[in-house]
Amino acid sequence: MAHVDGPAEEAGLRDYWQLLKPRLMSLSVFTALVGLLVAPEGLHPFLAATSILWIAIGAGASGALNMWFDADIDRVMKRTRNRPIPSGRVTPSDALALGLFLTVLSVTMLGLTANWVAAGWLLFTIFFYAVIYSMWLKRTTSWNTVIGGLAGAFPPMIGYAAVTGTTPLEAWLMVALIFMWTPPHFWALALFVKLDYHVARIPMLTVTHGRDETRRQTWLWSLGLVAVSFVTAFTAIGGPLTLAVASVLNAVWLQRAWAVVRRDDLDSDADAHLAERRLFKWSLIYLFAHFAVFVAEAALGPYGGW
Template identity: 60%
Template structure:
């Protein structure tokens, strides 16, 4: 879809507020908000509720800015892929120019306001996150290497570090491990999706691992990365933000995740196609719960700690 055809469609009916909200990728933004809030709350330094609210709001806007810039640049890919073809730009509800303006405007405002509301380290991390997602991942990695998800996963892993920096003004082992948890979780999560959405990536010319190396290789990668993820997740349990509750949750989740990855590894394509990738879809659904429950357990430990019930 060309810019001209998009502009023509938009002229037939003005974009609605909801179309601009959709540009911010609300579902992705919700994960950004949640993990950033956990990083902030789990930090050992208390933050005034109003400052905390403002900080999370500006982090959310920064995440939304990344989404808008991603949709602006990837409009050609989104128009081809079934999963993304209904987004605001491919359908002509928002012009590429408006999406770019929204993304740039929110980027500058969110970083500036976070620096003023909290501190400039947190603002710097947010600025780097936006740059990494919009430029390094979207404009370079996504279209040029099957390692796009591996390296690009850093963009989604920064929010808990930003939340921690808002509270403490620094970086610690705990914030790095929260980063590593999301970073290592991203490849098996997205490769599981690619196993049953591979035709979309092939059609769009995106060099996802399933396209460049095939599904068999991707299954091996899912299993290996799941094994590498487990010690990171369990290691958090022995830090100041962990505790018995977190460790119990992490142990159960990682056993289930490894079992799911093992089931994917053992599958052949004929079986997977016959049951419409039932096992792969189940693993993908589990991966969503996996990250949410890990950060939920960190949050629970932080909430219980003042009553002597959380932590070691």
Template identity: 70%
Template sequence: MADTSLHDDARAASRPEAALGDYWALLKPRLMSLCVFTALVGVVVAPASMHPILALASVLFIALGAGASGALNMWVDHDIDAVMKRTRSRPIPDGRVARDDALALGLALSGGSVVMLGLAANWLAAGLLAATIAFYAVVYSMWLKRRTDWNTVLGGIAGAMPPVIGWAAATGTVGWEAVAMFALLFAWQPPHFWALALFVRMDYHRAGIPMLTVTRGRAATRRQALVWAGLTVPASLFLAVSSIGGPLTLAVAVVANAVWLHRAWAMWRRDDAAAEADGHTAEKALFKWSLVYLFAHFAVLALEAGLRGAGLGGW
């Protein structure tokens, strides 16, 4: 017991002092940027006027909530992150930030972001933000990610919530258009993450994470990615013809979905030998297009909202 205590004290003493950038990294800024973008679009396209300062404040508090989720996730995943090649340089496994500090930061940002969003917008939006943080930090990070290959699908609930929270912040309600934005993000996430998992499969295997590539194999993963890519199409087209869509949204939806389905199909047709031989080019192509696909859909919705405000857009 004494030896363990001395070992822990030695590790704490040898840990370099954390820099501001290390705490910023705990918030998963790339994931936060996606949440900010989709939440902002949710606010912009909502059929309600919101004071610009309150709108920006609301998006900021949603971003802080997303950052809180990231910090809490890193607190939970410290053991997994230390094993995986792409995550072992994160602040906690690399020894730059103590786990307790990450937990304290995550809890502080969680409480602060929820309360401030309630004060700046309304308590429906705040409640949705609180539920999202709890789902990602507890249900996904502690249970789904470690126990079932449904982790990618069900975990997508948290990732799909920002535009709904943005819509609720602006309107105090949740409309069908917000549900469609949720559906698009929810169905988009499995192909996006499975394409990544196909070319970093051994990372998940070493960490013991029951990703679909590990539990059911790469052929099943490619098949499921194609199915879920197809499931994005109805949500995409619904948004295009809805009250927040328009001709531009429909044109973007048609082109983006055509490329999206073609790349998912191309990935599905491959076998493991072909993928290994050419460095997983089809998997990487689908992963890269998934980013373009999502940005294009939400950007054109925001553009339609601006044109509609000027009396030029919409149906």
């Protein structure tokens, strides 16, 4: 989609930082770091730190390219209209240039710092988020959240590959965990911000299939998430501690997901969409705790595992 530059206010460093989607970047950095730490081989601390830096910059490149392409819909959505491009503080061409520059920089430097397997996956992740998701899926199908979620699922595998140059089952299970987590996480959000997506004509499941079907799919994907979660406990990155933590996390998740699926829009909750908000907030705790326990298992070494 073409964007025409218009007069822009003077942009500051904060505006360019916002272009990188720091919240999304922080999730990518955290999961990539976990992938790096649980890999069976060691990596020099300096190389490890610089590898994570390049992965973070790659995630920022994805955010800048996404904001460049999505400027038109960001202007009409209440929660995004104050972003740097729709607010006029950064021109679309500057955002595009920044995104492309950071892509080349991050992929090249990760290849030179770690290995080209990790760099190749980083390039694919940026392409997937900026092109497959932003330019195609997001605007054309309700599967946008499902398939597009892969872009946010790859960082732990990139971190793992940065150490070993390989992507074994354990790395793919971390990808699968995030992949299964993403749809119910974003559907819970979409259930209480539906109007924004409707106004922007984004075919989220809430818009194309209705709220009841979205709640049903949230429950089904939650069951899949729980299954993947428990599988990880019985692999090289898991162990008894993972099983114990996963049991608690999944019990709370299923309780909150069931509250969502049983909810009716006619319910007179004191706080509208309370069930969806509670699931969304728990989803953030869930992912952090699950990946943190992988690091704990790795730190335990021979004292952890089965």
